[in-house]
Amino acid sequence: MTVRVRFAPSPTGQLHVGNARTALFNWLFARHHGGKFILRIEDTDIERSTAEYTQGILDDLRWLGLDWDEGPDKDGAYGPYIQSQRMDTYRSYIEKLLKEGKAYPCYCTKEELEKRRAQALQEGKPPRYDNRCRNLIADQKKAFEATGIKPAIRFKIREGNIEVHDLIRGDVMFNAAEFGDIIIQKSDASVIFHFAVCIDDMLMNISHVIRGEDHLPNTPKHILFFEAFGAEPP
Secondary structure (H helix, E strand, O other): OOOEEEEOOOOOOOOOHHHHHHHHHHHHHHHHOOOEEEEOEOOOOOOOOOHHHHHHHHHHHHHOOOOOOEEOOEOOOOOOOEHHHOHHHHHHHHHHHHHOOOEEEEOOOHHHHHHHHHHHHHOOOOOOOOOOOOOOOHHHHHHHHHOOOOOEEEEOOOOOEEEEEEOOOEEEEEEHHHOOOEEEEOOOOOEOHHHHHHHHHHHOOOOOOOOOHHHHHHHHHHHHHHHHOOOOOO
């Protein structure tokens, strides 16, 4: 296996010591195994991402003595390496999921979702989405669209357990029942970070993901995206 790892910061602020630590581990792993270290800028948060923060990340990594084999300023076979330049790719995969019945439009408003979340917490239930838009018929969808509501797109979470093979924690099991169907595209057509990450990892042939432990609860959802496209997770 050719080792390909990535450091994928969001340019919404300055590089902090946790970012630097993650970048260093990825860089060391790639260099130790004679692999490739990829720098990818994850700027799906368009409102908070800036070119200045992007440049700051590049400058700080160089100051730390870290170099990359592929990235925003060092093109490779899998570019571009800035997510805002890859939106057409993400949307093509969302269309694929819609056609295959693995995703669906959701017309719930932000206010409705917040109200249901608060009610679930008050009742001691998990504040997950209740999947109410999953089985809407064509006439119901037309009625929502006639009101001018722009839908988000949700990914269908399958039933059963999801096993995460973690090289530090070992095999970690998650119950898919804990998750509601998750948004992959917002009503403004912007793509969610978690979805974009998986598409990029898949298309860039990332072999290992080395990141903070805070991402462990997100990993089962990421694995489901790989499953949906018939791809092997890193």
